Structure formats: structure tokens, C-alpha cells
Amino acid sequence: MAIDHYHAPTSLPEALERLRGGGATILAGGTDLMPQSHAGRVKLGPALVNVRRVPELGGIRIDDGTLRLGALSTMSEILRSAFVREYAPVLAEACDHFASDQIRNAATIGGNVCNASPAGDTLVPLLVLDAEAELASKPDGEVKLRRVPRSAVFTGPGRTVRARDELLCAIRVPLPKPGFVARFVKFGTRPALDISAVAIGIGGVRSGRSLAGARVAFGAVAPTPMRAKATEAALEGTVLDDAGIARVAAVARDEVRPIDDVRASAWYRKELVSNLTRRVLGDVAQA
Amino acid sequence: MSHRREIEFVLNGVVTRASVPLEASALSMLRDVIGLTGTKYACGEGECGACTIEVDGASVCACLQFAVDCEGRTVTTIEGAARDPLAARIERAFVEHGAVQCGFCTPGMVMQARNWLATHPDPTREEIKRAIEGNLCRCTGYVKIVDAIEAACRGGR
Numbered sequence: 354m355a356i357d358h359y360h361a362p363t364s365l366p367e368a369l370e371r372l373r374g375g376g377a378t379i380l381a382g383g384t385d386l387m388p389q390s391h392a393g394r395v396k397l398g399p400a401l402v403n404v405r406r407v408p409e410l411g412g413i414r415i416d417d418g419t420l421r422l423g424a425l426s427t428m429s430e431i432l433r434s435a436f437v438r439e440y441a442p443v444l445a446e447a448c449d450h451f452a453s454d455q456i457r458n459a460a461t462i463g464g465n466v467c468n469a470s471p472a473g474d475t476l477v478p479l480l481v482l483d484a485e486a487e488l489a490s491k492p493d494g495e496v497k498l499r500r501v502p503r504s505a506v507f508t509g510p511g512r513t514v515r516a517r518d519e520l521l522c523a524i525r526v527p528l529p530k531p532g533f534v535a536r537f538v539k540f541g542t543r544p545a546l547d548i549s550a551v552a553i554g555i556g557g558v559r560s561g562r563s564l565a566g567a568r569v570a571f572g573a574v575a576p577t578p579m580r581a582k583a584t585e586a587a588l589e590g591t592v593l594d595d596a597g598i599a600r601v602a603a604v605a606r607d608e609v610r611p612i613d614d615v616r617a618s619a620w621y622r623k624e625l626v627s628n629l630t631r632r633v634l635g636d637v638a639q640a
Numbered sequence: 641m642s643h644r645r646e647i648e649f650v651l652n653g654v655v656t657r658a659s660v661p662l663e664a665s666a667l668s669m670l671r672d673v674i675g676l677t678g679t680k681y682a683c684g685e686g687e688c689g690a691c692t693i694e695v696d697g698a699s700v701c702a703c704l705q706f707a708v709d710c711e712g713r714t715v716t717t718i719e720g721a722a723r724d725p726l727a728a729r730i731e732r733a734f735v736e737h738g739a740v741q742c743g744f745c746t747p748g749m750v751m752q753a754r755n756w757l758a759t760h761p762d763p764t765r766e767e768i769k770r771a772i773e774g775n776l777c778r779c780t781g782y783v784k785i786v787d788a789i790e791a792a793c794r795g796g797r
């Protein structure tokens with residue numbers, strides 16, 4: 354755990370300059386980094402680049418037809434945002450279930466995405482919202498931005514497509530179509546400070562008693578948060594009465610490939626997926 | 641030898657300078673470098689709230705914040721909070737309602753309640769429970785703590 358240099362850049366170009374050549378650890382809220390480095394699970398440094406003073410990474414606003422959430426937005430800021438309540442209430446739902454007040458005040462959405470835990474709580478709603486990640490780098494003196502669809506961001510537990518000299522600038526959520534509804538549920542053993550055993554998000558545009566353009570995402574049942582394509586296909590256009598909901602829930606149970614761990618067994622997780630899918634679809638049908 | 645950095649910030653209303661190891665937490669800076677031991681070390685990983693402090697108006701766990709990130713910020717600990725009327729009211733309510741047993745969780749509970757009541761002056765019991773869901777107490781069973789915070793909102797009775 355040897356950090357030789359510490360930098361606290363105050364602009365995006367300066368921050369990207371510090372990341373050039375790799376070898377830097379990016380610090381945002383520190384709520385993952387601090388415990389992980391103490392436990393020896395990550396090695397810090399040799400340079401620690403604290404990006405919390407980079408204004409380009411902050412703010413929640415409507416921009417370019419999207420809801421732009423700066424990477425530094427904390428869970429508390431997201432919860433308080435009127436834009437989020439209007440355009441992405443399902444994300445606020447996930448932030449409300451997140452850890453505790455003290456953690457929500459420090460934990461950033463950028464850190465949650467870049468830490469890429471299979472159980473990261475904002476990742477499931479971001480998948481349901483079809484969000485994109487905006488990444489910046491400065492390979493040859495110029496700041497370059499690229500956007501990556503949410504579903505392509507995660508490549509494995511703790512791994513994303515972000516290159517070592519790239520910074521996550523923002524998450525962009527397309528403004529929802531009229532009639533879009535989405536719900537999120539997380540199941541753990543206690544409401545606060547718990548890592549999800551299973552998290553589920555479902556969204557789509559209401560059309561009569563069914564959903565069009567259905568999106569289903571699961572957390573903590575696979576190495577990365579996942580879109581559930583088979584479940585989505587089963588849900589598309591299905592009338593959400595008891596029989597329809599039961600059919601979709603059965604497909605969801607068969608689609609996930611969870612593992613046994615200290616939080617739950619694979620069998621139990623599959624049952625949870627099926628039961629929670631049923632519950633969320635019941636909610637969506639009422640919405 | 642770990643590398644250190646000299647930082648300056650406002651601690652309990654006083655401009656303070658400290659030389660901190662780059663990997664140190666704000667908690668170890670407060671306790672080991674500056675010598676303010678009211679902020680408690682228990683789990684060291686964000687689970688218990690014993691180390692709750694206020695940074696730029698937000699309640700956070702000192703054990704998760706890098707000390708170097710305090711640079712230029714305004715930090716309040718239980719020692720500084722003890723001087724304001726809201727914290728004094730909470731403290732009195734804790735005493736009167738028997739909300740303190742071993743007392744180890746108390747500074748964190750008071751800091752969290754103080755920060756939260758400042759923006760939620762009239763909470764329900766359920767809201768109080770949610771506000772302190774990041775603070776663990778091994779002794780009281782929480783009922784008296786919630787009673788005390790409720791009483792503090794009503795002016796300490």
C-alpha cells in the first residue's frame with residue numbers, strides 16, 4: 354500500500370493528464386477504495402488521483418436529450434434531485450435502498466459503476482434505463498469522449514471496459530418515452546447496510562395490460578449485472594394477469610445462473626428471482 | 641515510511657494544519673495525528689457509524705474518508721458539535737432518556753442525529769429509525785435512543 358504521489362486536480366484536462374500512462378488509482382468517495390485497500394484487496398498507487406474537485410464530473414442536469422448524472426453525483430444528491438424523480442424514479446428507488454445515510458452522502462454513482470460489483474445497486478436500474486457511460490481520455494493532448502452502452506460496460510466482476518487512462522465522466526440516461534414505467538427491488542437480510550442477495554429491475558412502456566420494449570435486469574445472480582434477454586422476450590406483449598406473470602417468472606428462474614455464497618445458495622437465489630419477478634410485475638401491472 | 645502531505649482545513653471552527661500519511665483515513669488523522677478521540681474507531685469499514693463526522697455539512701464515516709481529502713474542507717467532530725444548541729439538546733435528551741450505556745456509539749449517534757435533525761426538524765419515529773440505520777449500538781436496543789432523538793425534536797422533553 355505505497356502511495357508516492359497525491360494529486361487533487363481541479364479540471365478534467367488536468368485529471369486526465371495525471372492518468373496518462375496508467376499507474377494511478379482514482380479516488381472518488383472512497384467508500385470502496387478505503388476498505389478494499391485496508392483489507393489488501395486492492396493496491397493503491399503509486400499515484401492517488403482524487404477527482405472530487407473536478408467540476409466537469411459533477412452535477413445532475415438535462416443535456417443533449419439525456420439526463421446527465423455527473424460521475425461524482427452521490428447517492429444522496431441523486432435522491433434529492435427533482436430531475437431524477439421526474440425522469441428516472443427507479444434510480445432513486447435504488448439509491449434509497451443503498452447502505453446508510455452516511456454512506457449515501459459519500460458514495461458516488463461513478464464509483465459504484467467503476468467498482469463493478471455484481472451486486473452494485475445502481476447498476477440494475479441503469480441497465481433498465483438503457484443508460485450510457487461517458488468516458489474521457491487525453492491520449493495526445495486533446496480530451497476525447499466516448500459513450501458506451503450500459504450493457505457493454507461490465508466485462509466481469511470488478512472489471513469494466515474503462516481503460517487505465519480513462520475517467521468516467523458521466524452516466525447518461527435517455528429521457529423516457531411517454532408511458533414508461535420501471536420498478537426496482539433488492540432482497541437482503543436487513544434493509545440497511547446489506548449487500549443484495551438478489552436485485553431486480555423491470556421497465557417498459559405501458560400498453561394496455563402489457564409492456565412494450567420490456568427491459569429486465571438482474572443483479573447479484575451472475576458475474577456481472579445482466580440484462581435478461583430470454584425474460585425480456587417472454588415479457589414482451591404478455592398480458593400481465595396472474596397466468597402471464599407466472600409464465601414470465603418461470604422463464605426468469607431458468608435464465609439466471611447464480612452461485613452459492615455466504616449470502617445465499619444458488620437454489621435460493623433462483624427462487625428469489627422467480628418470486629421477486631412476480632412481485633415486481635404485479636407492481637408494474639398496478640402502476 | 642509512508643509519504644505524507646501537509647493539509648489545511650477548518651476543524652471545529654479553527655483553521656488547522658496537519659501532516660497526514662497519504663493512505664490514512666480522516667479518522668486516524670483526527671485520533672492519532674490531531675489527538676481528538678471523541679470520534680470513535682470500531683469497525684473501520686463504514687458499517688457501524690461510531691466514527692460519524694460532518695464534512696462540508698454532510699454526515700459521513702471518518703473511517704472511509706481519506707485524510708488528504710479533508711484539504712480545504714470544513715470538518716466538525718463531536719468535540720466541535722458539543723458547543724451548538726442542537727447537539728446540546730440531543731445530548732441532554734440522551735442523558736435523560738437513558739440512551740447511553742457503554743457510550744461507545746454515542747458520539748456517532750449524536751453527530752448523525754444532529755446532522756439529520758438540522759434538515760428534518762419534525763420527523764416521525766420511523767424516519768428517525770431510518771436516519772440512524774448506519775449507526776450500531778450493542779447495548780441499548782435502540783428504543784431509548786429513538787426516544788431521546790424524538791424528545792430532542794420536541795425541545796428536549
Ligand SMILES: Cc1cc2nc3c(=O)[nH]c(=O)nc-3n(C[C@H](O)[C@H](O)[C@H](O)COP(=O)(O)OP(=O)(O)OC[C@H]3O[C@@H](n4cnc5c(N)ncnc54)[C@H](O)[C@@H]3O)c2cc1C
Nearest residue numbers: 381382383384385386452460461464465467473474521686
Ligand atoms: C458500509 C458500506 C455499505 C455499502 N453498501 C452498498 C450498497 O448498499 N449498495 C452498493 O451498490 N454498494 C454499497 N457499498 C459500496 C460503495 O459504497 C459503492 O460502490 C459506492 O458507489 C462507491 O463509490 P465511491 O465514490 O465511494 O467510490 P471509490 O471508493 O472512490 O471508488 C470505487 C472504484 O471506482 C473507481 N472510480 C471512482 N470514480 C471513478 C471515475 N469517475 N472514473 C473512473 N474510475 C472511478 C476507483 O478507482 C475505485 O476503483 C457499500 C460500501 C460500504 C463501505
Ligand code: FES
Nearest residue numbers: 683684686689703
Ligand atoms: S468505524 Fe467508521 S463506521 Fe465503524
Ligand code: FES
Nearest residue numbers: 741745777778779
Ligand atoms: S451504548 Fe454501548 S454501543 Fe451503544
